[in-house]
Amino acid sequence: MWEYTDKVRDHFMNPRNVGEVENADGVGEVGSLACGDALKLSFKLDTDGRIADAKFKTFGCASAIASSSALTEMIKGLTLDEAARISNEDIAEYLGGLPKEKMHCSVMGREALEAAIANHRGTPLPMAQGEVVCECFGVTDLEVRRAIQESNLKSVEEITNFTKAGGGCGKCHERLEAILREVHQDLQKIIPDHRPARLTNIQKIKMIEEVLDREIRPALRKDGGDIELVDVDGDFVVVSLRGACGTCKKSQTTLKEYVEKKLREQVLESLIVEEAKS
Amino acid sequence: MSTPVVYMDNNATTKVAPEVLAEMMPYFSELYGNPSSMHTFGGQVGKKLANARQQIASLIGASTDELLFTSCGTESDSTAILSALQSFPERRHIVTTRVEHPAVKNLCEHLDKLTGHKHRVTQLPVDREGRLDLKQYEESLAEDTAIVSVMWANNETGVLFPVEEMARIAKSRGILFHTDAVQAVGKVPIDLSGSAIDFLSISGHKLHAPKGIGVLYVRRGTPFVPFLIGGHQEKGRRGGTENVAAIIALGKACELAASRMEEENTRVKALRDKLENGLLTAIPHAMLNGHKEERLPNTTNISFEYVEGEAILLHLDQFGICASSGSACTSGSLEPSHVLRAMGVPFTAAHGSVRLSLSVYNTEAEADYVLEKLPPIIEKLRAMSPFWQSAHKGSVGGASCKCQCS
Numbered sequence: 001m002w003e004y005t006d007k008v009r010d011h012f013m014n015p016r017n018v019g020e021v022e023n024a025d026g027v028g029e030v031g032s033l034a035c036g037d038a039l040k041l042s043f044k045l046d047t048d049g050r051i052a053d054a055k056f057k058t059f060g061c062a063s064a065i066a067s068s069s070a071l072t073e074m075i076k077g078l079t080l081d082e083a084a085r086i087s088n089e090d091i092a093e094y095l096g097g098l099p100k101e102k103m104h105c106s107v108m109g110r111e112a113l114e115a116a117i118a119n120h121r122g123t124p125l126p127m128a129q130g131e132v133v134c135e136c137f138g139v140t141d142l143e144v145r146r147a148i149q150e151s152n153l154k155s156v157e158e159i160t161n162f163t164k165a166g167g168g169c170g171k172c173h174e175r176l177e178a179i180l181r182e183v184h185q186d187l188q189k190i191i192p193d194h195r196p197a198r199l200t201n202i203q204k205i206k207m208i209e210e211v212l213d214r215e216i217r218p219a220l221r222k223d224g225g226d227i228e229l230v231d232v233d234g235d236f237v238v239v240s241l242r243g244a245c246g247t248c249k250k251s252q253t254t255l256k257e258y259v260e261k262k263l264r265e266q267v268l269e270s271l272i273v274e275e276a277k278s
Numbered sequence: 279m280s281t282p283v284v285y286m287d288n289n290a291t292t293k294v295a296p297e298v299l300a301e302m303m304p305y306f307s308e309l310y311g312n313p314s315s316m317h318t319f320g321g322q323v324g325k326k327l328a329n330a331r332q333q334i335a336s337l338i339g340a341s342t343d344e345l346l347f348t349s350c351g352t353e354s355d356s357t358a359i360l361s362a363l364q365s366f367p368e369r370r371h372i373v374t375t376r377v378e379h380p381a382v383k384n385l386c387e388h389l390d391k392l393t394g395h396k397h398r399v400t401q402l403p404v405d406r407e408g409r410l411d412l413k414q415y416e417e418s419l420a421e422d423t424a425i426v427s428v429m430w431a432n433n434e435t436g437v438l439f440p441v442e443e444m445a446r447i448a449k450s451r452g453i454l455f456h457t458d459a460v461q462a463v464g465k466v467p468i469d470l471s472g473s474a475i476d477f478l479s480i481s482g483h484k485l486h487a488p489k490g491i492g493v494l495y496v497r498r499g500t501p502f503v504p505f506l507i508g509g510h511q512e513k514g515r516r517g518g519t520e521n522v523a524a525i526i527a528l529g530k531a532c533e534l535a536a537s538r539m540e541e542e543n544t545r546v547k548a549l550r551d552k553l554e555n556g557l558l559t560a561i562p563h564a565m566l567n568g569h570k571e572e573r574l575p576n577t578t579n580i581s582f583e584y585v586e587g588e589a590i591l592l593h594l595d596q597f598g599i600c601a602s603s604g605s606a607c608t609s610g611s612l613e614p615s616h617v618l619r620a621m622g623v624p625f626t627a628a629h630g631s632v633r634l635s636l637s638v639y640n641t642e643a644e645a646d647y648v649l650e651k652l653p654p655i656i657e658k659l660r661a662m663s664p665f666w667q668s669a670h671k672g673s674v675g676g677a678s679c680k681c682q683c684s
Contacts, residue, residue, distance in 0.1 A: 002588075012592065018662045033665055034625040036586065036605070036614070040664035057664040061588035061605070065662065168613060236396050256394065272394055 004062060005096035011066035016073055019055045028115025030108055035137050035164070037064045037105065041112040043075065045120075051075050051083060056112075063095075063102040070094045071109040080117050086110065087150055088162070103162045107147065133175050136168025141179060148183045156180070174198055199268060205232050207267045216259055220245055227259065230276045237263060240276045251275070281598035284644045288484075289433050289461060289577060289635035290602055294527070295486040301530040302488070305523035313520055314511065323522055330529025334493060337532040338478070339469035346494050346512040347525055351460040351481030352381040354494035355427070357505035357516070358456040358477035359385060362425035363393065365454075365501035369424035375410060375439075376401045376620035382427050382458055383616070402428075407569040408437035408621050416447055425454045430462035430478075434604055434617040434633060435568030436577025438466070442473050449474040454500065460484050460492075464535035465542055465574050476500040482524060486637070487531035491524035538638050546636050547575035549645050553634060554578040556649040561656050567623055567631060576636040579604070581618075581627035584666040585659040590632055593655040599648055604631040626665075 004012070020027075024042035031038030037060030046052035054072040058065050070091055075083045088106040092098045098106055111127060118125050130140030147153055147162045156176045160166045166176050199207070208229060220227055225245030231238040239259065241251050248254070252275075260273035285293065311320030313327050331342045348354045359372070359382070374386050378401075389397045400418045402410055410428075419426070426448045431438050445455040456477035462468065463478075464485035470478065475497065482491035496502050496515070508517020535542075557580055558564050567579040582590065587605025594601055604615030605628070613619070614628035623631070634648070660666040 009592075012589070013596065015662060029664065033584070033629070036625075036629045038664055057662055059584060059663040059665055060586050062592050064586075065589060233396075235390075260394075270391075272390065272396065274396055 002062070002099050002102070004066075004099070007070075007094075007096040008063060008066040008098065011069040011095065012062040015056075015065055015069040017053075017055045017069065018057065020057060021053050021055045026116040026120030028112045028117070028119055030111045030115055031060070032138075033059065036060065037108060039064065039068050039108050039112040041068070041071070041109075041116045043116055043120075045080075048079075050077055050079055060105065060108075061102070063098050063105040064108060066095055067091050067098070067105045067109040068112075071113060075113065080120070083113060084117055086113065088147075089151060100158075100161050103151070104164045107143075107162055111143075133179070134163075134165035134168065134172045137164040139163050139165035144176065144179050145183055148180060153180070154184075201232055204267065205229070208232065208237060208263060208271075211262055211266045216262055219258075220254075225254075235268070235270045235272050237271055237273045238276050239273060281596075284597070284599045284640075284647055286634040286636055286640065286644070286648065287600040287602050288637040289436075289633065291483045291489065292486045292637055293639060294488050295531060295534055297534060298487055298527045298530045302523040302527035305526055313522060314509070326526055327520060327522065330526045333529035334480070334532045337468070337536050338463060338480075338495065339471040339473075340495050341498065343513075344470075344495055344498055346496065346516045347520060348492040348494055348516060349490060349521070350492040351379075351458065351479050351484070352492075353505070354477075354479035354481075354492045355379075355381045355456070355458050356385055357494050358479065358496075359389075359425060359427055360393075360505055361477075361496075361501075361503045362454045362456070363389070363397075364503040366424045369422040370395060371398045371400070371420050371423045373400045373402065373415070373418050373423055373426040373428075375428055376403055377408065377432055377434075377617045378427070378429055379433055379458055379460075382429070386427070404437075404620050406622050408432060408435050408567070408617070409569055409572065410439055410444075412440065412443070412447075415444060419448065419451050419453060423448075423451070423453045425456055427456040427458065430457045430459035430468075431466070431574050432568070432617060433461050434615060435579045435621075436461070436574035436635075437568045438462070438572050438574065441475065445474040445476070461574060461577075464532070464539075465576055467539060470495060470497070480528075482528040482531065485531050485535050487528040488524050491521055491528050493528070541638055543575045546638055546640065549640060549642065550576055550578055550634075550636050552642075553636075553645045553648060554580065556645075557652060560649070560653045564656075565627060567618060567621065567627075577633065578635075579631060579633045581623060582630040582632065582656050583626050584663045585630045585656060587630055587632060589659055590630070590652075590655060593659070594632075594648075594652065597647075597651045599651060602633050602635075604633070605629045 021042040021044045025045045027042045029040045040057045043051050043054040054075050056068040056072050058068040074086060074094055088110040091106040091109050115125055127140055127143045130142030133139055133141045133144055143163055144159055144165055151162055153159050153162060156166055156173050159176050166173055216227060224243050226242035228240045228242060230240050245251050255273050255275060263271050309323055311323045313320060313324035331345055334345055335342045372386055374382060386399045402415055404410055428439050428441055428444055430441050441457045448455040454476045457475055458479045460479055460481035463480045478495040480493040483489040502515060504515050506517045511517055511520060561582060563583040565581050567581055587603030591601060591603050604618045618628045618631060
């Protein structure tokens with residue numbers, strides 16, 4: 001069960017400003033049914049150019065509804081320039097905080113506001129100008145960069161919590177890490193991701209061959225054996241033991257305790273060495 | 279909270295039956311002996327354990343020496359699957375389904391790392407109603423298949439798989455068969471005496487016994503390699519001092535389940551049907567997930583389009599109603615339930631699913647209460663959903679996401 005503040009619960013159970021403003025001066029829509037949450041924000045300006053009325057419609061969980069409700073309360077009476085300065089952190093703060101996995105709900109609120117302001121001004125959506133990084137949730141690099149800067153994000157997991165990017169198939173994790181590094185420009189600050197570093201197959205094969213040549217083969221040859229690399233499939237390194245090793249009863253031990261250990265130390269921690277089936 | 283609790287989340291866990299609690303209590307206080315001890319004080323506990331073993335065996339048509347006690351359903355599942363892989367080290371193929379509980383699904387997906395060997399895992403798909411294709415199952419069995427692991431009943435939808443027939447097919451090919459039956463035991467009749475099932479997992483807390491006790495049935499003659507190695511308990515098949523009180527509780531719970539099996543399949547089923555039909559009638563754009571007939575008598579899983587599950591659950595919670603959902607937001611992940619996705623439930627509906635799972639403790643008045651409270655909640659949430667417009671009920675906007683998870 002999520003730990004929601006009383007304010008989140010209140011805005012969820014008794015949402016303010018539900019609906020759509022008639023003859024709206026600006027309308028912003030973000031999210032989709034497929035993604036699991038969506039928000040439509042509309043506002044009306046008074047003669048001084050201040051937001052006289054704002055309404056929302058939201059499909060989503062409690063924190064999405066509460067964030068939307070909070071947003072409409074926050075922007076009333078503001079000029080568009082003032083409203084544009086509201087960040088997702090401000091929305092979360094207004095609600096007394098959100099669980100970290102739900103921060104993306106406040107980000108959605110802020111983006112709907114930006115979309116509505118852009119709609120009023122007839123300008124293109126700033127964040128949509130970027131390149132889509134996460135295909136699953138349609139998140140651009142600009143959104144990711146801004147979230148990293150504003151909320152001082154330090155890991156891919158935090159990026160996912162704030163923007164949803166990387167929360168689907170996971171294919172964009174490397175790209176997200178690269179963006180993280182670019183933004184921080186300082187590798188020291190980054191919490192290392194627990195996922196293993198990715199090498200291309202070619203890189204992997206090259207490094208494995210090097211270790212085989214440099215250390216493993218010479219050692220095996222001393223005992224009259226030899227080893228041949230048959231295939232590399234993901235983390236699996238398929239080898240064939242030759243000479244004395246091929247008939248040795250301890251070959252399985254050699255494979256796991258020696259070859260696999262060496263390769264894990266020097267190439268990639270996640271490698272698994274298997275003997276080729278004859 | 280002053281609101282009385284209406285508990286309809288019995289596939290998550292169940293209340294310990296009062297009779298069960300009474301039975302186990304003495305074994306926390308005066309009867310604390312170790313059943314393995316030589317003295318009479320401990321030995322009397324051993325006798326009680328033997329009795330519990332008999333009660334459990336009777337419920338599923340097994341012999342007492344075919345049961346070993348574990349700490350939970352997950353341990354039973356891991357024990358069975360890893361045992362089969364060690365019994366046939368040259369076989370590296372497993373057949374399972376896309377809708378298994380994480381106890382089996384995640385284990386199968388992590389076997390390579392765990393064992394240091396490469397495995398092929400076939401995850402059989404299901405149709406729109408959550409059923410398997412037996413022809414496809416037969417075709418998936420290979421020369422090097424070590425074990426088939428298929429759940430008896432699905433925890434989310436209640437859909438039953440024809441595991442007995444599937445076990446016979448596996449046996450004819452010399453392949454071991456495991457079934458995670460934690461949702462089925464106590465809810466539908468099970469008789470293993472004439473069956474080809476090799477391993478079957480039970481979890482105590484799903485049938486009114488406490489948490490922390492599980493059983494693995496291992497058919498006599500099935501090759502077995504222990505998971506927890508230690509003392510001679512369970513004839514060396516599972517080390518560790520027996521969880522005495524919980525085992526005695528489970529024995530009593532199984533006896534109770536046998537006596538309530540008919541009620542479960544008549545009164546509880548009728549209550550479930552009333553609830554389900556009532557909701558589907560009262561709420562437009564609601565759909566049943568899972569086959570209507572081939573499923574547990576206590577479970578219903580309904581999707582309410584254009585609203586989100588967590589929001590529904592929190593509203594229900596205000597009325598003391600306990601249910602669960604397959605929506606992304608409730609799981610902490612960003613994607614909805616793997617079971618509903620495997621069934622091809624559209625995104626418009628997967629995020630808005632609610633599971634109600636009943637027990638013999640639910641009453642007609644409680645069903646009426648849910649029927650009174652739930653429809654207005656859906657109406658309220660739809661009124662604020664940008665995808666729901668009362669003028670032309672149905673989809674507006676929609677699935678434009680380029681997700682690969684469908």
